[in-house]
Amino acid sequence: xxxxxxxxxxxxxxxxxxxxxxxxxxxxxxxxxxxxxxxxxxxxxxxxxxxxxxxxxxxxxxxxxxxxxxxxxxxxxxxxxxxxxxxxxxxxxxxxxxxxxxxxxxxxxxxxxxxxxxxxxxxxxxxxxxxxxxxxxxxxxxxxxxxxxxxxxxxxxxxxxxxxxxxxxxxxxxxxxxxxxxxxxxxxxxxxxxxxxxxxxxxxxxxxxxxxxxxxxxxxxxxxx
Amino acid sequence: xxxxxxxxxxxxxxxxxxxxxxxxxxxxxxxxxxxxxxxxxxxxxxxxxxxxxxxxxxxxxxxxxxxxxxxxxxxxxxxxxxxxxxxxxxxxxxxxxxxxxxxxxxxxxxxxxxxxxxxxxxxxxxxxxxxxxxxxxxxxxxxxxxxxxxxxxxxxxxxxxxxxxxxxxxxxxxxxxxxxxxxxxxxxxxxxxxxxxxxxxxxxxxxxxxxxxxxxxxxxxxxxx
DNA sequence: GGCTAAGTGTAAATTAGCCGACATTTTGCT
DNA sequence: AGCAAAATGTCGGCTAATTTACACTTAGCC
Numbered sequence: 001x002x003x004x005x006x007x008x009x010x011x012x013x014x015x016x017x018x019x020x021x022x023x024x025x026x027x028x029x030x031x032x033x034x035x036x037x038x039x040x041x042x043x044x045x046x047x048x049x050x051x052x053x054x055x056x057x058x059x060x061x062x063x064x065x066x067x068x069x070x071x072x073x074x075x076x077x078x079x080x081x082x083x084x085x086x087x088x089x090x091x092x093x094x095x096x097x098x099x100x101x102x103x104x105x106x107x108x109x110x111x112x113x114x115x116x117x118x119x120x121x122x123x124x125x126x127x128x129x130x131x132x133x134x135x136x137x138x139x140x141x142x143x144x145x146x147x148x149x150x151x152x153x154x155x156x157x158x159x160x161x162x163x164x165x166x167x168x169x170x171x172x173x174x175x176x177x178x179x180x181x182x183x184x185x186x187x188x189x190x191x192x193x194x195x196x197x198x199x200x201x202x203x204x205x206x207x208x209x210x211x212x213x214x215x216x217x218x219x220x221x222x223x224x225x
Numbered sequence: 226x227x228x229x230x231x232x233x234x235x236x237x238x239x240x241x242x243x244x245x246x247x248x249x250x251x252x253x254x255x256x257x258x259x260x261x262x263x264x265x266x267x268x269x270x271x272x273x274x275x276x277x278x279x280x281x282x283x284x285x286x287x288x289x290x291x292x293x294x295x296x297x298x299x300x301x302x303x304x305x306x307x308x309x310x311x312x313x314x315x316x317x318x319x320x321x322x323x324x325x326x327x328x329x330x331x332x333x334x335x336x337x338x339x340x341x342x343x344x345x346x347x348x349x350x351x352x353x354x355x356x357x358x359x360x361x362x363x364x365x366x367x368x369x370x371x372x373x374x375x376x377x378x379x380x381x382x383x384x385x386x387x388x389x390x391x392x393x394x395x396x397x398x399x400x401x402x403x404x405x406x407x408x409x410x411x412x413x414x415x416x417x418x419x420x421x422x423x424x425x426x427x428x429x430x431x432x433x434x435x436x437x438x439x440x441x442x443x444x445x446x447x448x449x450x
Numbered sequence: 451g452g453c454t455a456a457g458t459g460t461a462a463a464t465t466a467g468c469c470g471a472c473a474t475t476t477t478g479c480t
Numbered sequence: 481a482g483c484a485a486a487a488t489g490t491c492g493g494c495t496a497a498t499t500t501a502c503a504c505t506t507a508g509c510c
Contacts, residue, residue, distance in 0.1 A: 064370070072370060119352055126351035127344050133355055137362040144369045145289070145297060148416045152467070182487060191373045193468050198488060214476080214487080377497070407457060418498055423458060439457080439506080 034107045042098040042107075044084065050112040053084040058105030059180050060098045073188045076101075076181075078167065082132070084109070101180040147191055155190040156200050157225050160210075164222055175219040179212075259332045267323040267332075269309065275337040278309040283330030284405050285323045298413045301326075301406075303392065307357070310337060326405040372416055380415040381425050382450050385435075389447055400444040404437075 036042060042060070044051075055077050062075040062083065074096065077083045119126040146158045160177075168175035181189075187197035204210050209225065211218040219225060261267060267285070269276075280302050287300040287308065299321065302308045344351040371383045385402075393400040406414075412422035429435050434450065436443040444450060 070374070072374070074366070074370070116352065119355075120348045123345045123348045123351060126348050126355070127341060130344065130351055130355045130358065133358050133362070137358060137365070140362065140365060140369075141299070144365070144372075145299065147369075148297075148372060184487075194488085195469080195490085196467055199467095199490080202489075409457075419458085420460085420499085421497060424460080427459075 034109070035104060036100050036107070037104045038100055038102065040100045042100070044096060044098070051084055051109045052082060052112055052115050053107055053109045055079055055081050055083065056106040056108060058100065058102035060100050060102075060105055060107075061185065062096055062098050065095045071188070073185065076189065084112075101185075152190065152192040152196050153200055155192070156186070156197065156204075159186070159190050160217070160219065161222070161225055164219055164225075168219070168222075170222075173221045173223055175222045177217045177219070179215060179217045182214075259334070260329060261325050261332070262329040263325055263327065265325045267325070269321060269323070275310055276334040277307060277337055277340050278332055278334045280304055280306050280308065281331040281333060283325065283327035285325050285327075285330055285332075286410065287321055287323050290320045296413070298410065301414070309334070326410075377415065377417040377421050378425055380417070381411070381422065381429075384411070384415050385442070385444065386447070386450050389444055389450075393444070393447075395447075398446045398448055400447045402442045402444070404440055404442045407439075 034042075057079055059079070060077045061073055062077065064072050064074045075083065077098070119129060143162070147155055150158070163177055164170075164175045168177045183197050183201065184194045186201075187194045190197070201210075201212050205212055208220055210220060259267075282304055284304070285302045286298050287302065289297050289299045300308065302323070344354065368383075368387065372380055375383070388402055389395075389400045393402045408422050408426065409419045411426075412419045415422070426435075426437050430437055433445055435445060
């Protein structure tokens with residue numbers, strides 16, 4: 001990996017726009033730059049030195065396994081997102097892994113300690129990062145608030161709305177979303193069973209609210225969702 | 226309010242331990258200092274200048290009202306907690322208010338902009354603050370992960386365990402918690418109906434797992450929860 | 451002290467949605 | 481092309497938990 005290319009990979013992220021070339025180069029001692037393709041599983045080996053990851057391309061999901069062996073989707077990471085121990089607090093006991101959803105992904109990573117040093121030397125970045133983490137928290141709070149005490153249908157609608165807002169291609173009230181999730185994934189995200197999700201999606205399709213297939217979801221009229 | 230007293234109110238918080246007297250004094254120029262008693266409702270008037278709050282004494286709950294008029298408990302704030310727009314990003318459309326749960330509370334507040342300035346001048350604080358927010362985020366994630374895909378009983382048990390850990394007075398396996406929540410509050414926190422919560426609590430009482438009254442909850446043997 | 455409102459106790463009817471058990475379709479692989 | 485595996489579609493029974501409805505108890509206030 002050429003230093004310059006690494007530089008651009010980071011520079012590209014809005015969080016790092018305030019940094020100078022030399023500052024980014026500092027981070028770029030980055031060991032990690034990784035490519036992976038659909039279905040691959042990436043472990044954040046707990047023994048390893050704590051890192052922060054930046055997804056440059058594609059989509060992945062973070063999955064946790066509880067004591068009973070149940071899979072729970074903890075997060076969907078999209079292009080441009082930072083992930084990993086954003087808390088800057090390493091956690092030893094997490095049984096988490098990432099699974100690649102899109103055709104292929106590119107991930108860069110850097111050491112948490114390097115990042116911390118950089119934050120200390122660069123107050124503006126520190127503030128941006130603080131806001132970034134805060135925003136992420138707000139998102140989580142909101143999405144959970146929606147999950148709970150609403151029924152499955154409402155949750156699905158809300159999820160689709162969010163998804164459309166984040167990634168949809170809009171033309172008027174018609175929104176097209178690239179669909180890299182299976183119905184099972186969607187079910188897990190909105191915390192319902194696969195069957196219920198399937199049923200609701202079909203119901204929506206028969207009401208002409210949307211058009212579902214494995215490649216894309218076309219929402220006929222976003223205002224009706 | 227004497228400057229020095231204000232100073233100590235802030236100084237006392239672990240987040241601000243890294244700051245010098247003069248730095249804290251800067252924040253103190255501000256500032257709201259408010260007392261309120263049980264049942265009182267505190268609005269974060271949206272028109273007002275954005276603030277960050279620090280709860281010095283007592284307990285409050287943050288309640289949100291959705292479009293249908295339903296109340297949802299968003300957060301329980303305990304002594305020493307920072308709250309408000311931790312994201313440092315003011316949000317115009319939140320229908321939130323705080324309700325005092327304990328007999329009385331003391332709250333100080335300072336302007337978000339002042340806090341931001343301080344963060345810029347003090348990267349170490351920024352880093353601590355980010356870690357603090359991150360930790361809070363992790364807590365939320367965990368507690369919500371517990372909320373979902375578990376039944377009401379499990380959620381109640383988990384909630385009691387958490388509560389005991391955070392605020393309980395331990396003597397061996399017996400834990401006493403000062404109870405400033407109603408059964409309705411508890412129900413809302415664990416996302417169930419009041420009746421179900423009542424039923425479960427009574428069931429636990431009849432099994433001698435705990436002892437519930439409006440003043441305190443005594444958990445007979447925390448290891449059995 | 452006595453009244454009112456808030457908090458708690460209990461029980462039956464109703465329902466959402468989970469679960470198991472399949473059939474069918476699509477995809478990827480050799 | 482042909483096969484296996486993954487994804488999707490569909491159904492009915494089952495169960496936890498919400499809802500509705502009402503009685504009782506406690507706390508706070510004049």
